[in-house]
Amino acid sequence: MKVLISVDMEGISGIVHPTETNPDRYDYERGRVLMTAEANAVIAGVFDAEPDAVVWVVDAHGPFRNILPEDLDRRAHLVRGKPRPLGMLAGLDEHTDAVMFIGYHARASAGPAVLAHTMSGDILDVRVAGRSLGEIGLNAAMAGHLDTPVVLLSGDDTACMEFSELVPSAVTVAVKQALGQAAAVALHPQEARERLRRAAADAITQRASIPPPKIAGPxxxxxxxxxxxxxxxxxxxxxxxxxxxxxxxxxxxxxxxxxxxxxxxxxxxxxxxxx
The missing domain is CATH 3.30.1360.130 (Dipeptide transport protein)
Structure with missing residues (x-):
């Protein structure tokens, strides 16, 4: 089976401020380490449940060049760099059996929510068939268009609630409780990773009972x-x-x-x- 893990940065445990997510700022290197470690925890969980899985990890934050390739679990394939087809979901195709969103954040105007936005600070809202969708909703519906379930999301509690409204049966892991745009009560990174590993294994095991989110056209x-x-x-x-x-x-x-x-x-x- 093929599993695609899309990893953003704002929803990683311990990250609350743009200095931790911006390559030009002083605390970015710490953010990269935390992001890579959470990706590794999820990869491990997938292989706990499916030892023969093919795992693609999609670097889905900013420049798409954040995860440290040399520190990533060697069993995974890393998708990095831009521009590329499907952006945060690069590599998604009709052969993908499950998608996971790790380190995701809530949509623009949501709150309290850590570093909430939609794609960039230049997009105030996206409404599809009258429904406001952030990166969570847009990416989930794109996966659903190819009949692929999104089985797991991690981020702050607001991101988890946003995702659960779209896919109630999927697994969520709130690695921090949002206090505002740049403040949260976060799990210790090691605790977050342990929970993510267990959740990833559970999500893969339950994938058949999690329906793909669908938004039919036109x-x-x-x-x-x-x-x-x-x-x-x-x-x-x-x-x-x-x-x-x-x-x-x-x-x-x-x-x-x-x-x-x-x-x-x-x-x-x-x-x-x-x-």
Whole structure:
């Protein structure tokens, strides 16, 4: 069986501040060590349950070059670098049997939630068929589009609740209790890793009873962008229109895969600043 583990950084135990997640800041190296160690705990749990599994670990934070390759469990394949198809889910295909979200965070405007945002600080909200979705919802629905269950999520308690609303039968591990955007009560990293290893094994064992999250097309999608100039760029994309004032664009997608890819493109366009 193939298991894809998508690992973000903001939801790792002990991490509460941008200095721990930004490659240009002083505390980033500690964040990388913590992130790699939690990924290893989950890999170990998968192999505890399925010794013959094929495990892909997807570095899914920022530059997608955070996990320390030399310290990662050698049994896993590491996906790193960008740009790449499907972004945080690179490697997901019809042969993937289960997906896990590790170190994930709540969507923009959620709270209290540690380092909550949606894709980037330039995206204020994404609504698919009227439902607000952050990275958890967008990635879960993309997996579901390929009939792949998301069986495990770890992060703060708010992220876990967000995921449980989408997939009530999946396993969650709250490695910290959010006090705010940059504050939490966190488990000791070793305790978090032990819980993650057990949870990963449990999630693999239970995967047949966890349904893939589905959002059927066709779909109407709205994206709220931080700056009006981002809207000016977005409407250059065929099919994207300006609605509701100066910060919202909308488009129609045949299915969730099309919606997911276009949201990814809008996220990238939003990083282009006026000259």
């Amino acid at each position: 779909l109407d999608v709205e994206v709220d962008l931080y700056g009006p100039y981002m809207v000016d760029l977005a409407v250059l994309v065929p099919g994207v229109t300006r609605v509701g004032g100066g910060q919202t664009v909308a488009f129609h997608a045949a299915d969730f895969a099309d919606a997911y890819r276009l949201v990814q493109l809008l996220v990238q366009l939003a990083t282009i600043k006026p000259g």
